[in-house]
Amino acid sequence: MNFICIVCPKSCPIDVLLDEENKIKSISGANCKNGLRYATQELSFPSRVFTSIVKLTGGQIAMCPVKSDQAVPRELILKMSRSLCQLSIAAPVKIGDIVVENILGTKANIVVTRNIDKCKQQTKTAKIPR
C-alpha cells in the first residue's frame, strides 16, 4: 500500500507492506518517527483535523471559518460538513469560541478560527440628487 505522508511539507512517499491478516509487516519511505506514526494511524484509524465554514449573521463577513479542536475520524467528515451547513452563528465571535460541542459524539469541538466583530451600522444617510 502506498500513500503520501501529510504531516509536514516534505510529503514523503510511504510504502506499507501488509501480511495476509492485513497487519503491518513493514513500513518504508518515512523519514521520521512522525511519518511512521502517521502511516500506522492511517491504516488503523484514519483521522483528520476538520476545517470548514459556518454562516455568520450580523458580522463584518458572512461566513466564519471553523475547525475541529482535535482530529476526527475521516469517515465522518462528510457528515460533519452536512451538519454545519444547517448552522448559523451570530457575531461577534473570537478564536476558540465553541460552535458545536462533541460533534457527532467524537469528543471533538468545532471552534472558531478567526476573530470577527459585529458589522458596524451605517449612520450616514445618502443624499439623493435632485
Ligand code: SF4
Ligand atoms: S515522514 Fe516525516 S519528514 Fe516525511 S513527510 Fe512525514 S513527517 Fe515529514
